[in-house]
Amino acid sequence: MASNFTTENTVIVVFGASGDLAKKKTYPALFGLYRNKFLSRETHIVGYARSDIELEEFKKRIVSYLKFIPSERSLVDGFLEHLHYVSGQYDKDEPYQKLNQYLETLAADKPEMNRVFYMALPPSVFIPVAQHVKKNVYTTKGFNRLIVEKPFGKDFDSSKVLLNALGSCFKEEEIYRIDHYLGKEMVKNIMSLRFANVFLGAIWNREYIDNVQITFKEPFGTEGRGGYFDEFGIIRDVMQNHLLQILSLVAMESPASLDAEDIRSAKVDVLKFIEPITQDDILIGQYVGSEDGSKPGYLDDDTVPKGSNTPTYAVASMFVNNERWQGTPFILKCGKALNEQKAEIRIQFRDVENCIFPHHSRNELVIRVQPNEAVYMKITNKKPGLSMDTVISELDLSYRRRFSDMRIPEAYEALILDALQGDHSNFVRDDELDEAWRIFTPILHQIEGEHIEPLKYVYGSRGPEEAHQFIESHGFRRDRQEYIWVDDGHQRSK
Ligand code: BG6
Numbered sequence: 001m002a003s004n005f006t007t008e009n010t011v012i013v014v015f016g017a018s019g020d021l022a023k024k025k026t027y028p029a030l031f032g033l034y035r036n037k038f039l040s041r042e043t044h045i046v047g048y049a050r051s052d053i054e055l056e057e058f059k060k061r062i063v064s065y066l067k068f069i070p071s072e073r074s075l076v077d078g079f080l081e082h083l084h085y086v087s088g089q090y091d092k093d094e095p096y097q098k099l100n101q102y103l104e105t106l107a108a109d110k111p112e113m114n115r116v117f118y119m120a121l122p123p124s125v126f127i128p129v130a131q132h133v134k135k136n137v138y139t140t141k142g143f144n145r146l147i148v149e150k151p152f153g154k155d156f157d158s159s160k161v162l163l164n165a166l167g168s169c170f171k172e173e174e175i176y177r178i179d180h181y182l183g184k185e186m187v188k189n190i191m192s193l194r195f196a197n198v199f200l201g202a203i204w205n206r207e208y209i210d211n212v213q214i215t216f217k218e219p220f221g222t223e224g225r226g227g228y229f230d231e232f233g234i235i236r237d238v239m240q241n242h243l244l245q246i247l248s249l250v251a252m253e254s255p256a257s258l259d260a261e262d263i264r265s266a267k268v269d270v271l272k273f274i275e276p277i278t279q280d281d282i283l284i285g286q287y288v289g290s291e292d293g294s295k296p297g298y299l300d301d302d303t304v305p306k307g308s309n310t311p312t313y314a315v316a317s318m319f320v321n322n323e324r325w326q327g328t329p330f331i332l333k334c335g336k337a338l339n340e341q342k343a344e345i346r347i348q349f350r351d352v353e354n355c356i357f358p359h360h361s362r363n364e365l366v367i368r369v370q371p372n373e374a375v376y377m378k379i380t381n382k383k384p385g386l387s388m389d390t391v392i393s394e395l396d397l398s399y400r401r402r403f404s405d406m407r408i409p410e411a412y413e414a415l416i417l418d419a420l421q422g423d424h425s426n427f428v429r430d431d432e433l434d435e436a437w438r439i440f441t442p443i444l445h446q447i448e449g450e451h452i453e454p455l456k457y458v459y460g461s462r463g464p465e466e467a468h469q470f471i472e473s474h475g476f477r478r479d480r481q482e483y484i485w486v487d488d489g490h491q492r493s494k
Contacts, residue, residue, distance in 0.1 A: 005421050007043040009112050009142060011103055012420075015129055016120035017047025017085065018058070021149070023065045025180075026120050029412035031066050034079045036409075038417055044106050046084040048099055058085040090125045096136035103137065114142035116420060123151050127165040134169035146170045147419050149178040150241055151232060152428075155444055156437035163430050172430055176419040181242035181343075182426040183411030183418075185399075186369040190249040190345070191263075193367070193375065200365075203349070206328045210362065211475040212250060213346040214243050216334040221287060221295070221459060222312065226303030233310040235284075235447075238334040240440045244271070245428070246345060246369075247330050251320045260424035264432060271435035273322040277443040284447065285313030285464040286454035287337040295337070295459040311447070311454045312336045315467050317474040318439075329474045333467070337459040343369035348476060357390050361479045373399040373408060376485060392483040 012030070014022050033039050047058060059080050068076055086102050088095025107113035117133055119126060126148060138144050148166070153159030166175060181187050194200055203209070216238050222229040229237065248267040255262035286309070288297040298304055298312050313335030320330065349363040360380040368374040376396040383389040399408065418426055446452070455464035462468075472478070 005038075006040050007038070007420055008040040009042075009107075009110060010114040010116060010420065011044045011046060011106060012116045012118060013046045013048060013099070013103070013137070014118045014120055015048050015090075016122075018049040018051045018053070018061070019120055019122075022047070022049075022118075022120040023062065025410075025412045026118055026416075027062045028066055029410055029416050031068075031076075031079050032410055032413040033417055033420075034082070035075060036413075038420075039082065043082055044084060045082045046086060046099070046103065046106075048086050048088060050087060050089060052087045053085070055083070055085045059083055090121075090132070091128050093132060093136055096132045100137045103139075107141070110141075112142045113139060114144070115139045116145045116147065118147045118416075119149070123153075123162075126162060130166050130169045143174070143422075144170070145174055145176060145419055145422075147176045147178060147416070149180070151236065152177065152433055153437070154232070154236065156434070156441040159433055159437050163433065167430070173424070175427075175430075176415075176424065177428040177433070178412075178415055179241050179245050179428050180411040180415065181245055181369075182428075183413075183415035184343075184369055185408045185414075186367055186373050186375075187246060187249065188414070188426070189375070190246070190367065191255075194250075195254050205324045206326055208349055209328055210348050210350045210477070211329045211331060212247075213331045213333065213348070213471070213476055214246050214250070215342060215344050215346070216243060217338040217340055217342045218336045219338060219341050219460070221298060221337040222301055222304070223296075224303070226298075226301040229312075230304050230308050230310045233444075234312050234314050234334055234336065235440060235444060239314055239316065239332050240436055241428075243332040243334060244436050244439070247318070247320075247332065248432075250345060250347075251325055251330065253324070258425070260427075263425050264429045268429065268432050268435055270320060270322075271432065271439065273320045273325075274318055274435075274439050275321065276439050276441070277316055277318065279443065279446060279452075281318065282314060282316040282443055283464070283467055283470045284311035284452065284454040285335065285457045285467065286310065287312050287335075287459045288456050290459040297459065298337070309447075309451055309453055313338075313454070313457060313463050313467070315463070315470055317470075329476075331471055331474055331476060333463075333471070335457075335463050339460055339462050341371060345369070357388075360390055361392050361483065362477055366485070378479075378483065378485075392479060394485055396485075 014026055016022050030045055062083065063076060066076060086099050088098060103115065119129060121129060130146065153162045194204055248270050252266040252270040255266040286298050289295055289300060299308065315331065315333040317329045317331050345367040347365040351362060352360060357380065364378040366376050374397060376394045378392055378394050380390045381393040383391040415426060455466055457464040
């Protein structure tokens, strides 16, 4: 535990405590922090939700989402002692006053008690909850912090409405906007790789890098979440936030320091050099049922409105029009119901000019975000033996092998700890959100306004056929030689 950090005087209030996000992510992350001794013995975690259930019942539900082995049962029991539960409505003052009294009792013997409010809530109640909290539960006996998660609106204007409404209740330094990809180990590693390795720093520009591909693939469709998903689509769900965040870390200039505001300013600066996406820069898709009929198409999902044109796949090409990157395409690709689960950043370098080896392939640096975190560099090597032929090989930093005794924390665990410690580096600042929406709003409005039909692709495939041509027409080159990276989990990847 950081020496001057303690949660002794902090109460964490989880709004939406009985919902999916809280059960699947927030509480398991808090358990992770407890397990790693980041929560002091006196930290209280108060769940608040509409369901009128007993604390014991609530605990039982939470336990079913925690990952532990039987010998850790006492650890789990220790964690459960921190939990409290208060039920109440989201739109009336009185239950919040009751919550406030409850929190006061927990802090009865303390002169100081900080409050961290975690909103694991649907967006429709973000504003009323923030307003009621400000009015009834805001403390003057310590700091207040509000953790909130996307969707941050649906376009530039609706995001502005949300920003202003939350901004009238909480100061920007009190707000922690989660993009959970910023909590992932390999996303956090981008800055270390770029700014602490002289050779990477030296070639990290348009002179040496031909194109950058940032990919997110999921092997399952929207099963069960069709209602939510259809309102947003893959561009808002993944591309405008998770992938764009990665892009800004890959493309930004070095921040002046590791200070949160320096980092966030460097990220905003890079976004300012990106033009809004136009129809020529993007291709959208929607999955249909698998060939053998075992997997349903998007439109077969009962929760999806009939005839919906919502994209479940998108690939876009963007340029950062500054001196470092002018002319280098950043290709962002994401989709559901594809052939595999994978998130990665692939930096493809330029060809060697007048290379004396005719069949050499391009160098690529791959940062594998998930699964199986890794950084590997594809290089051309002499084929061992009595010839001068070349073969593609790799310099491979697979985390499972190199850091086998280390446990990589879950993204939410890392982010909640940051918020408890007051570190904003990995949270989205208001102006960053404005820039992200500026880039994506026109194309979203066009897709929806003109009912642009997505291309079809089969559940479990690699996406629409046209996407491969799109990516290659934007500069990405497939290997000239067959190459397969074999990671230590025997999973194979191009
Ligand atoms: C969420 C999206 O933000 O990220 C989901 O809303 C997506 O649609 C999820 O499945 C992916 O997160 P992870 O951490 O599982 O890669």
